[in-house]
Amino acid sequence: MSAYETRWQELAEVKRALAARDWFMGTSGNLAIKVSDEPLEFLVTASGKDKYKETAEDFLLVDKNGQPVQAGALKPSAETLLHQAVYSETSAGCSLHVHTVANNVISELYGDEGVIEFQGQELIKAFGLWEQDAKLSIPIIPNHADIPKLADEFRSFVNADKGAVLIRNHGITVWGKDAFEAKKLLEASEFLFQYRLALRQFQS
Numbered sequence: 001m002s003a004y005e006t007r008w009q010e011l012a013e014v015k016r017a018l019a020a021r022d023w024f025m026g027t028s029g030n031l032a033i034k035v036s037d038e039p040l041e042f043l044v045t046a047s048g049k050d051k052y053k054e055t056a057e058d059f060l061l062v063d064k065n066g067q068p069v070q071a072g073a074l075k076p077s078a079e080t081l082l083h084q085a086v087y088s089e090t091s092a093g094c095s096l097h098v099h100t101v102a103n104n105v106i107s108e109l110y111g112d113e114g115v116i117e118f119q120g121q122e123l124i125k126a127f128g129l130w131e132q133d134a135k136l137s138i139p140i141i142p143n144h145a146d147i148p149k150l151a152d153e154f155r156s157f158v159n160a161d162k163g164a165v166l167i168r169n170h171g172i173t174v175w176g177k178d179a180f181e182a183k184k185l186l187e188a189s190e191f192l193f194q195y196r197l198a199l200r201q202f203q204s
């Protein structure tokens, strides 16, 4: 199997798992996976599709600028530039973006602070934070309708081979070395968001 086919199947598998979690409401969300480094090419979800459905047109190959490698009817995700930022700034192999109620509410509650932090929670180990007093900080950036502007702001937080950034009242983008790691970080983030929201309800 070619790298293209292997990566396609990996991304399709992640998409299926996230769909089972109901994380693609209203056609939201987009996913990407790197296929080659030289030249830089990655598969990204086609824009505006119902991501709960599985079709042969779910993904298309784009280049280092996020432009389709082959002319065709499919349009790359409107947010391809965020995935492009991940692959141009890091060695990550997969990046995932979803909108959930939990990540949107958290982004609004902590948006003025520009960050949400987690400490003393087992699941921060998913981010490689194993020390007793380790703290996970997830930046929160403003949402911009102008995608190049959003991608520029996002890019300034993309400085490691794995990570997560919340976009206020929009969603989360995570990235990791491969599909397995990116999905793990996404699930861990959503667990932590749901936990914080549940805890705040008891505290108020």
Ligand SMILES: CSCCC(=O)C(=O)COP(=O)(O)O
Pocket (backbone or CB within 6 Å): 026, 027, 028, 029, 030, 045, 046, 047, 048, 049, 076, 077, 078, 079, 097
């Ligand atoms: C209807 S969701 C608005 C666009 C968005 O934020 C998103 O994640 C999906 O856009 P895409 O072009 O990737 O389908």
Ligand SMILES: [Zn+2]
Pocket (backbone or CB within 6 Å): 028, 029, 030, 079, 097, 099, 170, 171
């Ligand atoms: Zn989005």
